[in-house]
Amino acid sequence: MYVEMGCIYIVRVVMFYFVLLTNPCLSAICNNKACPGMISMPLIDGVKATLKADLDTTDLNNHLKAYIEQHIQEGVQAAMKDVMKQLVDDGLGEAHVIINATAREQFKGIGVTYTRWGRKACPTGAELVYTGQAGGNYFDNTGGGINYLCLPNDAEIGQRQSYDNSQLYGVEYEIHSRVKPHGWRTMGHMEVACAVCHSRRKSSKIIIPGRQTCYSDWSAEYSGYLMSSNLGHNGRNEFICVDLNAEPFDNRSSNENGALLYPIRTKCGSLRCPPYTDNADVLCVVCTK
Ligand SMILES: [Ca+2]
Ligand SMILES: [Ca+2]
Known part of the structure; x- marks a missing residue:
């Protein structure tokens, strides 16, 4: 039984390192130096043995940042559209009132x-x-x-003249x-x-x-x-x-x-x-x- 569990543990560790080594996003190694974008996380398996792995989160952070920026941008764009639509509607409403009033005023003389x-x-x-x-x-x-x-x-009369063309x-x-x-x-x-x-x-x-x-x-x-x-x-x-x-x-x-x-x-x-x-x-x- 212990042999079986040990085999499973070894397989998992190998797979973990295989992922680390083959994934370009996680391949940065800082050689015991503190480096930005790196986190340490414990690995615990069924045999209660603790292992530590350093994970490079730079790429994850970039993706998360891009994701947040994209959604903020979409949110702002949606909000701006609503604001602009309201401004346009308000502007058109005011213009409509002014045009009607002007037309009515002008129409009085027609x-x-x-x-x-x-x-x-x-x-x-x-x-x-x-x-x-x-x-x-x-x-x-x-x-x-x-x-x-x-x-x-109520005629307004012109000057009298001597020639005849009545x-x-x-x-x-x-x-x-x-x-x-x-x-x-x-x-x-x-x-x-x-x-x-x-x-x-x-x-x-x-x-x-x-x-x-x-x-x-x-x-x-x-x-x-x-x-x-x-x-x-x-x-x-x-x-x-x-x-x-x-x-x-x-x-x-x-x-x-x-x-x-x-x-x-x-x-x-x-x-x-x-x-x-x-x-x-x-x-x-x-x-x-
Ligand atoms: Ca007559
Ligand atoms: Ca007459």
């Missing part, structure tokens, strides 16, 4: 303007820029301006009993009111001839009838959309003439009928979105 012909006030929801009287070139002048103007009541007149409704849109009262020779309106938070405006309702996604500012000058006069004017509930500028109905405003009629041929009808009033609508 809008479209249009002239509401025939009325002194603006539709509900639109802001009145100014109100006044419609003006334009004399109906029989062959030259000069061709557009209708909304002239403010072409700014008031506009008269030539709306008589036989020449008027359906449902209108006569307003013959009365002057035309107008209002310049600002519709906030809108970016586009269109005037649609031939309709009294807007297409989807568009809002109607007002609707009415398309009007212009008379086809028999020398002067030419643009088409304008006059409000369905047009009103005169004041109570005077004297026939001074100036720029004139007539309801227009359709003429089939080049104009396809249907959808249009010959000699009919032309509806119009001002749409925004």
Whole structure:
């Protein structure tokens, strides 16, 4: 029995030294001198005999150090990611608030303007820029301006001049009993009111001839009838959309003439009928979105 145990002990010692000698990490021997990275450890076996072996722990320490450094680095990186993510989230949140506030502030000034012909006030929801009287070139002048103007009541007047080129007149409704849109009262020779309106938070405006309702996604500012000058006069004017509930500028109905405003009629041929009808009033609508 003792022989068997002794054999086992000898085999273990041989194997231990074999490992020490063959493992490059443990091969450093300090020859009874104190050397860093070396530890002494007792070896006890079944025969109660004590042996000592010096183990070089330098490589183990390096591995342990590298292992700790790697995990610390990973931990720091993970923590930094969380911190950076929070900082980015906070920054984005603050930027979002600032952008929204700035956009709201800027959006207050965004809008479209249009002239509401025939009325002194603006539709509900639109802001009145100014109100006044419609003006334009004399109906029989062959030259000069061709557009209708909304002239403010609080005009600021330029210098008087000696030469003649008068072409700014008031506009008269030539709306008589036989020449008027359906449902209108006569307003013959009365002057035309107008209002310049600002519709906030809108970016586009269109005037649609031939309709009294807007297409989807568009809002109607007002609707009415398309009007212009008379086809028999020398002067030419643009088409304008006059409000369905047009009103005169004041109570005077004297026939001074100036720029004139007539309801227009359709003429089939080049104009396809249907959808249009010959000699009919032309509806119009001002749409925004
Ligand atoms: Ca007249
Ligand atoms: Ca008049």
